[in-house]
Amino acid sequence: MKSNISSKARIISVVCAVALGVSLLFPLWRIDLTAPQYPEGLVLKIYPHKIGGNVEVVNGLNHYIGMRTLHTEDFIEFTILPYLIAIFALFGLLSALVKRRWFFYTWVFLFASFGVVAMIDFYRWEYDYGHNLDPNAAIVVPGMAYQPPLIGFKQLLNFGAYSFPDVGGYIFLSVGLILVITAVLEWKRAAKVSSAAILGLPLLLLLQSCNTSAEPIAFGKDQCHYCKMIISDRSFGAELITDKGKIYKFDDTHCILSFLKSGDLQQPQIAAVFLVDYAQKEKLIPAETAFLIRGDAIKGPMAGTIAAFETEASMQSFQQQWKAQQVSWNEVVSQ
Incomplete structure (x- = not known):
């Protein structure tokens, strides 16, 4: 000590x-x-x-x-x-x-x-x-x-x-x-x-300000940044972190994609994006490595039609059930 x-x-x-x-x-x-x-x-x-x-x-x-x-x-x-x-x-x-x-x-x-x-x-x-x-x-x-x-x-x-x-x-x-x-x-x-x-305090503050770790969504309390509704569905949800460490939370992929298309943030300003794993409720996983499926049978709280999974095995079981199409995050964002 x-x-x-x-x-x-x-x-x-x-x-x-x-x-x-x-x-x-x-x-x-x-x-x-x-x-x-x-x-x-x-x-x-x-x-x-x-x-x-x-x-x-x-x-x-x-x-x-x-x-x-x-x-x-x-x-x-x-x-x-x-x-x-x-x-x-x-x-x-x-x-x-x-x-x-x-x-x-x-x-x-x-x-x-x-x-x-x-x-x-x-x-x-x-x-x-x-x-x-x-x-x-x-x-x-x-x-x-x-x-x-x-x-x-x-x-x-x-x-x-x-x-x-x-x-x-x-x-x-x-x-x-x-x-x-x-x-x-x-x-x-x-x-x-x-x-x-x-001397290390400024560096610590800088690292904290540039933190790209996901912050758990407080379901039933946190508000969606885009639609301003309370985030409640634990199978959906998304989170965006800027290069300065600011965190935005969303109801589902529909809201976060709409926010990205609004142009409020440029691509270099985005440090990380996380999606809730449909099979592991409330768990946030990196969007770029997540296994995504899209289909009309998927019903997000704000009419989102995309579900995210951490593993391919869990995705495949729901993909057959919903007859959904597998997509990547880059494909979804670029459309």
């Missing part, structure tokens, strides 16, 4: 949901510190639920320059983040099950928004962490701030600070990128279907 996502999008939803679940096992971000006195470097790893790495050593350094020490319990984000990631993973699985495009778009929008909000919150934490210093610290450098970079490198005194995603973060970013690309492709696919439908 048009409102459903594609099978590829459903598979991607499941893969991304599983990937988000896996990201809970790895650190999302890391900050590496390098300095001459620490040749092997120091690292802070930010997991969804805790701060890991050389936390104690970094806290000791922070004490000297007036920065606050880091403790997992001081950040509410570490309490709610694992649940949020799990919810987004569940949302992805539901997107694959529900299959509705609006549900998938909602998931992508909320996840992308969450990623933006998370980076803003991380920047806010880094700014507060690097600027809100203890004025009574052992080392105070006037005007100096120690805000780590959001991403990339920054020199902080004799320390070089590198900030970049870790395994979980790369998973997170990859999921976000894949989902956004998939959402765009799904939107284009839906737009393409809609555009095709819109």
